[in-house]
Amino acid sequence: MTWILDHLDVLFTTSLDHLWLALIPVVAGLLISLPLGWMASRWRLAKSILVPTAGMLYTIPSLALFVLMPLILGTRILDPLNVIAALTIYTVALLVRSVADALAAVPPAVTAAATAMGYRPLGRFFAVELPLAVPVLLAGVRVATVSNISLVSVGALIGVGGLGKFFTEGYQRGNPAEIIAAIVAILVLALLMEIILVVAGRALTPWARTGGAR
Amino acid sequence: MSVFEQVWVWLTSPDNWAANGIPLRLLEHLRYTATAIPIAALIAVPLGAYIGHTRRGGTLVVGLLNSVRALPELGMLVLLVPAMGLLLAFEALTIVLVLIAVPPLLAGTYAGVRNVEPSIVDAARGMGMSEREVLFGVELPNALPLMLGALRAATLQVIATASIAAFVSLGGLGRFVIDGNALRQFDQMAGGAVLIAALAITAELVLAGVQWLVVSPGLRPTRTRKRKATT
Numbered sequence: 001m002t003w004i005l006d007h008l009d010v011l012f013t014t015s016l017d018h019l020w021l022a023l024i025p026v027v028a029g030l031l032i033s034l035p036l037g038w039m040a041s042r043w044r045l046a047k048s049i050l051v052p053t054a055g056m057l058y059t060i061p062s063l064a065l066f067v068l069m070p071l072i073l074g075t076r077i078l079d080p081l082n083v084i085a086a087l088t089i090y091t092v093a094l095l096v097r098s099v100a101d102a103l104a105a106v107p108p109a110v111t112a113a114a115t116a117m118g119y120r121p122l123g124r125f126f127a128v129e130l131p132l133a134v135p136v137l138l139a140g141v142r143v144a145t146v147s148n149i150s151l152v153s154v155g156a157l158i159g160v161g162g163l164g165k166f167f168t169e170g171y172q173r174g175n176p177a178e179i180i181a182a183i184v185a186i187l188v189l190a191l192l193m194e195i196i197l198v199v200a201g202r203a204l205t206p207w208a209r210t211g212g213a214r
Numbered sequence: 215m216s217v218f219e220q221v222w223v224w225l226t227s228p229d230n231w232a233a234n235g236i237p238l239r240l241l242e243h244l245r246y247t248a249t250a251i252p253i254a255a256l257i258a259v260p261l262g263a264y265i266g267h268t269r270r271g272g273t274l275v276v277g278l279l280n281s282v283r284a285l286p287e288l289g290m291l292v293l294l295v296p297a298m299g300l301l302l303a304f305e306a307l308t309i310v311l312v313l314i315a316v317p318p319l320l321a322g323t324y325a326g327v328r329n330v331e332p333s334i335v336d337a338a339r340g341m342g343m344s345e346r347e348v349l350f351g352v353e354l355p356n357a358l359p360l361m362l363g364a365l366r367a368a369t370l371q372v373i374a375t376a377s378i379a380a381f382v383s384l385g386g387l388g389r390f391v392i393d394g395n396a397l398r399q400f401d402q403m404a405g406g407a408v409l410i411a412a413l414a415i416t417a418e419l420v421l422a423g424v425q426w427l428v429v430s431p432g433l434r435p436t437r438t439r440k441r442k443a444t445t
Binding site for chain 1: 217218221281283284285286287288289290292293295296297370373374377378381382388391392395400403404406407408410411414415418
């Protein structure tokens with residue numbers, strides 16, 4: 001307990017580092033998976049390539065992907081970029097499917113109506129199709145965020161792990177308080193992000209609160 | 215020599231394939247996985263089938279499972295292994311692996327049983343099947359695709375977590391990554407990572423094949439898609 005009280009400031013700053021390591025990949029992954037998911041929802045060929053590839057990438061365990069990143073990116077082993085890039089790959093792998101399914105589920109009558117109202121394809125995508133895809137997309141973003149927050153700590157095994165460094169350090173020093181503090185901090189971060197995303201989802205889909213179209 | 219060549223040399227070196235090298239670590243990895251998955255299935259499948267069949271306590275269980283999912287595996291491992299003592303390190307690892315495998319298996323079984331079309335279950339009851347027969351003869355076979363999907367997800371997570379067991383003085387393929395990192399030997403690290411990835415992908419392909427073989431032909435995706443198109 002005393003360890004926790006003595007190290008509150010370090011815990012806080014490390015939590016912020018941890019959050020960045022987890023959230024940059026979510027944002028980057030979302031930006032990459034939007035065009036890819038759009039392609040997969042439009043062309044069967046793109047879907048038949050992208051979805052199995054995403055599944056395969058998602059299969060690779062995090063420790064392995066962290067270590068293989070320097071081979072692909074040419075980075076150094078201790079570069080935080082390895083963790084960020086690997087988690088971005090997971091996020092893209094998870095979200096491409098969500099985006100594709102969500103866009104494919106937009107009723108054709110809605111897109112047809114938007115076209116008839118004069119929307120060009122690009123404007124229609126951002127004003128009509130993307131907002132309608134938000135609920136499914138958000139569910140994917142929530143899963144990706146929570147799993148990233150947990151996975152960042154594995155990076156501690158290769159020297160970049162945010163709060164995970166308290167796991168390796170606490171194990172080597174035989175200090176369970178340090179480990180428990182980091183677990184709690186990770187759970188709090190995950191819970192906070194869940195709440196923020198749920199609130200953001202409600203703000204982004206005002207029509208969902210009116211109790212349906214009927 | 216490029217990094218790729220170094221990794222290739224490490225992976226193909228006969229020394230590393232001696233009995234106490236890669237084969238030993240692979241067997242350890244498989245042993246960890248093969249111990250945890252059946253225990254997790256013994257806990258999760260009956261519980262999930264019961265909740266799905268009676269529809270009691272579903273929301274509670276799903277909420278609980280989501281919070282377990284946010285727990286960091288490495289944290290649980292470094293907490294539990296010293297707490298139980300190094301002599302029981304394997305048992306401690308198994309507890310962590312079971313904790314990780316139960317949520318997806320339970321959720322998959324629950325969702326699978328729960329989502330069987332009510333008209334099918336009604337028809338089974340109408341034919342005079344007992345509750346037991348409904349569960350074992352109708353609900354579970356229909357839930358099989360989702361349950362096996364859950365088994366795949368659980369197996370992958372267990373393989374991934376077993377690869378960090380090397381940090382707490384256990385074996386498994388993660389040994390090469392941890393040792394390589396400690397000794398600053400990138401060829402060993404990356405070679406180990408390639409082996410871990412290969413094991414995970416192989417397990418995924420094998421289980422996908424099993425799923426295809428075991429699931430009733432009437433439930434295969436191609437058939438359902440066809441049926442949907444005609445109605």
